[in-house]
Each structure stands twice: as structure tokens, then as C-alpha cells.
Amino acid sequence: MRPVDYVRPLDVAEVLTLVAERPAARFLGGGTNLIDLIRQGVERPDTLVDTTALPLAGIDTALGGGLRIGATTRNSDLADDHLVRTRYPLLAQAVLAGASGQLRNMATVGGNLHQRTRCPYFVDRESPCNKREPGSGCGALEGIGRSTAVLGTSDHCIAVHPSDMAVALTALEAQVELTGPRGTRQVAMGDFHLAPGETPHLETVTQADELVTAVLLPPPSLGVARYRKVRDRASYAFALVSVAALLDVHDGQIRQARLGLGGVATTPWRAHAAELVLVGAAPTDEVFEAAAAAELAPAKSLPDNAFKVQLARRTIVATLRRLRADGSAS
Amino acid sequence: MLVVNDAPTTLDLEPRVSLLDALREHLHLTGTKKGCNQGACGACTVLVDGRRVLACLTLAMQVEGREVTTIEGVGPHPLQAAFVRRDGLQCGYCTPGQICSAIGMVAEHRHGAASVVTDDVTTTPDLTPEEIRERMSGNLCRCGAYNGIVEAIVDTAPAMAEMAPALTPVPA
Numbered sequence: 001m002r003p004v005d006y007v008r009p010l011d012v013a014e015v016l017t018l019v020a021e022r023p024a025a026r027f028l029g030g031g032t033n034l035i036d037l038i039r040q041g042v043e044r045p046d047t048l049v050d051t052t053a054l055p056l057a058g059i060d061t062a063l064g065g066g067l068r069i070g071a072t073t074r075n076s077d078l079a080d081d082h083l084v085r086t087r088y089p090l091l092a093q094a095v096l097a098g099a100s101g102q103l104r105n106m107a108t109v110g111g112n113l114h115q116r117t118r119c120p121y122f123v124d125r126e127s128p129c130n131k132r133e134p135g136s137g138c139g140a141l142e143g144i145g146r147s148t149a150v151l152g153t154s155d156h157c158i159a160v161h162p163s164d165m166a167v168a169l170t171a172l173e174a175q176v177e178l179t180g181p182r183g184t185r186q187v188a189m190g191d192f193h194l195a196p197g198e199t200p201h202l203e204t205v206t207q208a209d210e211l212v213t214a215v216l217l218p219p220p221s222l223g224v225a226r227y228r229k230v231r232d233r234a235s236y237a238f239a240l241v242s243v244a245a246l247l248d249v250h251d252g253q254i255r256q257a258r259l260g261l262g263g264v265a266t267t268p269w270r271a272h273a274a275e276l277v278l279v280g281a282a283p284t285d286e287v288f289e290a291a292a293a294a295e296l297a298p299a300k301s302l303p304d305n306a307f308k309v310q311l312a313r314r315t316i317v318a319t320l321r322r323l324r325a326d327g328s329a330s
Numbered sequence: 331m332l333v334v335n336d337a338p339t340t341l342d343l344e345p346r347v348s349l350l351d352a353l354r355e356h357l358h359l360t361g362t363k364k365g366c367n368q369g370a371c372g373a374c375t376v377l378v379d380g381r382r383v384l385a386c387l388t389l390a391m392q393v394e395g396r397e398v399t400t401i402e403g404v405g406p407h408p409l410q411a412a413f414v415r416r417d418g419l420q421c422g423y424c425t426p427g428q429i430c431s432a433i434g435m436v437a438e439h440r441h442g443a444a445s446v447v448t449d450d451v452t453t454t455p456d457l458t459p460e461e462i463r464e465r466m467s468g469n470l471c472r473c474g475a476y477n478g479i480v481e482a483i484v485d486t487a488p489a490m491a492e493m494a495p496a497l498t499p500v501p502a
């Protein structure tokens with residue numbers, strides 16, 4: 001076994017110096033994804049930089065009425081936070097829909113954003129996978145593909161982005177704060193994850209010498225919101241389809257609609273096409289159906305994952321109907 | 331240095347050694363079980379600073395200086411008696427993880443945590459069987475002793491809540 005160093009720096013400056021010198025270093029948040037991938041030989045870092053002693057845990061109100069969520073905040077602390085629960089229940093629901101109580105106690109926000117796909121070909125080193133080994137091919141395209149994506153795919157990769165939290169952050173129009181040797185920058189959630197295209201091994205805009213230091217939420221929007229997740233068993237399973245939806249209806253007209261999709265796409269998916277249909281229209285079943293159809297029109301499926309297109313359509317419509325009822329009740 | 335069940339010990343470990351292997355292979359505390367070794371079963375659940383975590387996906391290095399509690403440090407506990415009374419086990423392989431997980435789960439609930447089956451996440455619901463099943467979903471039981479497990483937790487939850495330490499966020 002190749003030797004590995006473990007370090008637990010206390011400040012961000014120390015981290016930046018360290019990773020600048022060691023390109024094969026990896027950040028270790030909760031370790032719930034990285035430790036597994038190291039054990040399977042998929043990740044082969046020479047240094048583990050534990051982020052959890054950095055002063056980055058915690059949630060504070062931000063200027064202008066939003067929230068600043070530190071990158072090492074544990075997923076359970078995020079879901080338990082009073083401000084998150086009262087102002088962004090969609091985010092609390094999405095986080096609570098992921099993994100298990102034990103894993104959420106361990107997982108960090110920064111790690112959740114960077115978690116790798118659960119595509120079985122990615123973790124199986126015997127199979128070709130352009131994500132794991134650029135240029136080797138895609139086992140999923142020819143193989144058994146029930147878990148694979150129908151939106152945002154390319155000829156090189158059809159792996160799903162597995163995060164629930166990220167789908168809610170996409171619908172909430174969060175910003176990701178990255179810190180590197182050139183300072184701090186903010187990237188919109190919609191631009192943070194990269195579609196596979198011809199370079200499926202590049203998954204986020206995070207550079208090797210940068211780390212995520214926070215996630216910033218804009219002030220809460222009007223309307224009602226909900227996260228709905230459909231999976232093979234009632235709990236402790238990744239999504240087949242998930243929908244993060246926000247609906248604001250006023251005087252019989254949809255003033256604002258935001259929709260994120262999980263389980264069906266290569267990135268945490270913002271359903272812009274559906275939103276375009278919804279905004280300005282009346283909140284009728286026909287409009288909800290038309291919105292779902294518009295979003296799923298470009299879907300590309302294989303025989304094994306074709307069910308996801310129908311499942312996504314029905315879950316989008318059911319979630320919007322539920323929000324319409326929630327909204328008229330409140 | 332690891333503090334396991336109140337006993338400080340010093341181990342010289344390769345950084346990739348998991349907390350689970352450190353407990354079982356180096357400290358010979360074999361109560362904590364290895365089921366899947368990849369986070370999918372909960373058999374390896376232990377408490378770190380009172381929070382339930384998976385020892386198989388934790389490196390021993392990550393918990394240096396923290397308080398680790400394994401099943402060996404838990405008992406005798408009223409929940410163990412309730413598991414026996416309610417037939418909360420058959421082969422017993424998942425049981426140490428179930429017990430540690432339930433202790434952590436009740437502490438989370440006492441701290442106010444909601445769950446994904448909580449209709450309004452701004453509230454803390456009662457620990458109904460439905461809530462318990464969701465909150466314990468990270469612990470699989472191949473023998474299917476779930477009904478007994480849930481009953482044992484229902485019986486013991488009030489007493490456990492009183493025993494539970496106040497949870498603080500994971501210290502920085």
C-alpha cells in the first residue's frame with residue numbers, strides 16, 4: 001500500500017499552502033464517500049486534509065437577509081438549524097431525505113456537494129468508466145442502467161449526481177463560496193456542477209488548489225416549497241427521482257416557480273423549461289403536466305431507465321399539486 | 331490517542347485504519363460489528379461525543395481526542411433489557427449497532443431534530459413508531475426483528491431521553 005499522510009489543519013491559509021504543494025491531496029470532510037472510494041481503489045490520494053478542525057462550521061444570518069452555511073457544517077446540524085427549518089424547510093427536508101442519521105451526523109456540506117456518483121461502473125475498477133479513467137469508455141451506456149441519468153447526459157457518461165441536498169440548493173439559487181490562492185469567489189449552484197460532456201471526470205468548478213468554504217442562501221422567497229423523493233425503499237436509499245419545488249401563487253396566477261430534479265440527471269438539475277411554462281400561468285393540472293412535459297422533452301433514455309421519464313413526470317405534477325393545496329391552505 | 335469507553339489509549343496506526351478496525355483488531359473490542367464496511371448497514375454504529383456515527387467510514391485518526399462509546403461502554407442499559415423482552419433480535423449481529431444508534435437517535439430527538447416523515451419540519455414530533463422506523467432506517471436487520479426493535483425503543487425512549495446527554499454541535 002502506498003503511504004498516505006493525514007493532517008488536520010486549523011486554518012484555511014495552512015490548507016491552501018498544503019494543497020498547493022501536494023496536487024494529489026484530497027479534502028476529508030466526514031469521509032463518508034472518500035473513505036469508501038479509497039478502500040475501493042477509485043481514489044488514490046497521497047494526503048488527507050481533514051477539514052473538520054477548520055473554523056468553517058456553523059450557520060449565520062448573512063447581510064441582506066440570507067444565510068451563510070459554513071462548509072464543514074454537518075448535514076444533521078444543517079437540517080436541525082432553527083433558521084433553516086423555519087425559513088428554508090425545503091433544504092431541511094432534502095437533507096433529512098438523504099442517507100441515514102449516522103451518515104448525516106458525519107457528512108459535511110462541502111463533502112456533500114462533491115460526493116461522487118453511485119454509478120456501479122464508476123466504482124467497479126474492472127469496468128470502463130470515463131469518469132474514473134478518462135478515455136476508457138462508459139460501461140453504463142452498454143450495461144445495466146436502471147440508476148442512470150436521462151437528462152444532461154453525453155455519449156461519454158450517463159452517471160447520476162446522487163445528492164439530495166444539492167437539488168434543494170439548486171432550487172433555492174444558492175451560491176457556493178470557494179477559497180483559493182487567488183482569494184475568494186462565488187459561483188451560482190446552477191454553474192457549480194459540470195455536465196459530463198466530453199470530460200466526465202471534471203464534476204465541479206472547484207480547482208485542485210481551492211476548497212469550498214461556505215454555501216450562501218439568498219433571502220427566502222415567497223410561496224410554499226417541498227422536497228419529494230421517490231426511491232426503491234421508504235428510507236436509506238438514493239433517489240430514483242426527486243423534486244425540489246417552490247410555488248408562489250397569487251390571484252390565481254403563478255408568480256414564481258422553482259424546480260430542481262434529482263436522481264434523473266448528471267448534475268443537480270434546475271428545471272428551467274418547466275419554470276418557463278409555469279410562471280404567469282394558472283396553477284392547473286394541465287399547466288403542471290405541460291411544465292413536466294417541457295422539461296422532459298429532451299430526455300434521452302435507455303430501455304432500463306426509461307421508467308424514470310414517466311416517474312419524473314408524475315412526481316413533478318404530484319409535488320406541484322401538493323404545493324397548490326399547501327398554498328391555498330395557508 | 332483514542333478515548334474509548336472512558337479509557338484513554340495510545341495506538342500507532344496507519345492513517346487509513348478505520349475506527350472500526352482500530353476497535354476490533356487493535357483494542358479487541360469486538361462488540362462493534364462489521365457488516366458491509368461501506369456505510370450501508372449500520373452494524374458498526376458507535377457514539378462519538380454522544381453522536382451516532384459509522385465506525386467503518388470513520389478513520390481512527392479523525393476521532394483523536396474525542397470520546398468514543400461502544401456497546402461495551404453502554405451497558406447495562408434499559409434498552410438492552412427491552413430488546414430481550416420484546417424479541418428485538420434473533421441472531422444478534424445487528425444488535426450492538428441498533429442499541430448505540432437508538433441511544434444517539436433519542437438524544438437527537440431530545441435535541442429537537444425532525445425527520446423526513448415529519449410533516450412540518452419546524453416542529454419536533456413525538457417519537458411514534460413511524461418516526462422511530464425512519465430515524466432507525468440506517469440500521470438494517472437481516473433477521474427482520476424490526477417490530478421488536480421498534481417496540482423496545484418505544485418502551486424505553488422516555489427513560490433514555492432522561493439519560494441522554496445534551497447534544498452540542500460537533501466541536502470545531
Ligand SMILES: Cc1cc2nc3c(=O)[nH]c(=O)nc-3n(C[C@H](O)[C@H](O)[C@H](O)COP(=O)(O)OP(=O)(O)OC[C@H]3O[C@@H](n4cnc5c(N)ncnc54)[C@H](O)[C@@H]3O)c2cc1C
Pocket residue numbers: 026027028029030031032033034035051071097098099100103106107108109110111112113114115116162163164165206210211212213236237238239368369370
Ligand atoms: C450508504 C450511503 C447512503 C447514502 N445515501 C444518500 C442519499 O440518499 N442522498 C444523498 O444525498 N447522499 C447520500 N449518501 C452520500 C452522503 O451524503 C455523502 O457521502 C456525504 O454527503 C459526503 O460528505 P462527507 O463530508 O462525508 O464527504 P467526504 O467523503 O469527506 O468527501 C467527499 C468529497 O468531497 C471533497 N470535499 C470535502 N470537503 C470539501 C471542501 N470543503 N471543499 C472541496 N472539496 C471537499 C472530498 O475531497 C471528496 O472528494 C449516502 C452515503 C452512503 C455511504
Ligand code: FES
Pocket residue numbers: 363364365366367368369370371372373374375384385386387
Ligand atoms: S459495517 Fe459500517 S455500515 Fe455496515
Ligand code: FES
Pocket residue numbers: 418419420421422423424425470471472473474475
Ligand atoms: S438480529 Fe440478526 S441481523 Fe438483526
